[in-house]
Amino acid sequence: MLNRPGALEDEIAAVIVERATETARDLFHDDAPAPVGDDLYTRAVRGVHAGLVARREAQDAAERQRQYDETDAYLAKIKAGGEIE
16 A cells, blocks of 8 residues: 555545544634644644635625625515515
8 A cells, every 4th residue: 555655645634634624623623723834734724714614604704695695585575666575
């Protein structure tokens, strides 16, 4: 399995990614900030954490926009003299 050039490095990278992803998800679910540091593992955790935060912010923004659109449609209906439900 490790008999090709770079195989050990690939295995180490896979372990780092797996652990960093677990740590980032735990931090995200606890609403904790990403760690600060410049080592490879910390940077990997920050990268995954930033992706999770960005996805949540995008979902929140989409929900807010949906609510705005719903309110705009309701107000337009009222303005047009439509029946209010």
